[in-house]
Amino acid sequence: MFCGIVEEIGVISGSTGGPQGARLTIQGTAVHEGLREGESVAVSGVCLTVTTVNTDRFAVDVSPETLRVTTFGTLSIGALVNLERSMTLDQRIDGHLVSGHVDGIGTIVERNDVGNSIVFQISVDKGIMRHCIVKGSVAVDGVSLTINQILRSAFEVAIIPHTAEMTTFGSKNVGDSVNIETDMIGKYIERLYISSRY
Structure with missing residues (x-):
């Protein structure tokens, strides 16, 4: 769950796969700090699971359905994306409740x-x-x-x-x-x- 308050702008630094599924590598700083595998990150509004964390970037897998219903089907390397880590129960909701399940x-x-x-x-x-x-x-x-x-x-x-x-x-x-x-x-x-x- 997210609140729609973007923490930083990230950059797509790598992309592999195709219409049947893709893996994106995203470069960031604020969101990357303390990030662990298995955690959720909203990438331009899409809730994705972190699969790999490296020094200054992390990777996410994107399903065929997500590629179909979101802009991720046309994202290219170098594209800018909004990044937000999932909410914690002790933080203020400054925006509104956002699931990361794009319509x-x-x-x-x-x-x-x-x-x-x-x-x-x-x-x-x-x-x-x-x-x-x-x-x-x-x-x-x-x-x-x-x-x-x-x-x-x-x-x-x-x-x-x-x-x-x-x-x-x-x-x-x-x-x-x-x-x-x-x-x-x-x-x-x-x-x-x-x-x-x-």
Whole structure:
């Protein structure tokens, strides 16, 4: 479990495998400190298990399903990724509860500078959009964000300067793909409601 507060930007330094499964090597510093095999790390919003830890990098295995439903199917060496270690029970939740189980991929369709912020419009499919509400939480590439506006097939979020500096959002542009995870509480409520009708 994560909270969507990115600890650092990492770099994909190695990649092996293909559509049937891949192993990624990720270089980082803050997240790497004290990291052990078997622990969970959110990599751009995707919960992955650490399989190997070396001096300044760690490796994760990526399943075919994860390659299919996330942006990892198109990641290349040198790509920047948001990194967050899993929560502990004694820490504050400064974002919102994020499972690291991505619902799908969104596409940035607009990027505008508004005051001190960067406002992004992100297009998603109907299955994801139905779980988005104004002022609700959404994890985009692992970053906990508040939805400012709902459009026909997209939602809008604002990135403050600190978030732009500490995450990959500072370098995101129109056309870029991002991992989307909607609020899990809303999904549970929907599931319970549907089940109660039968």
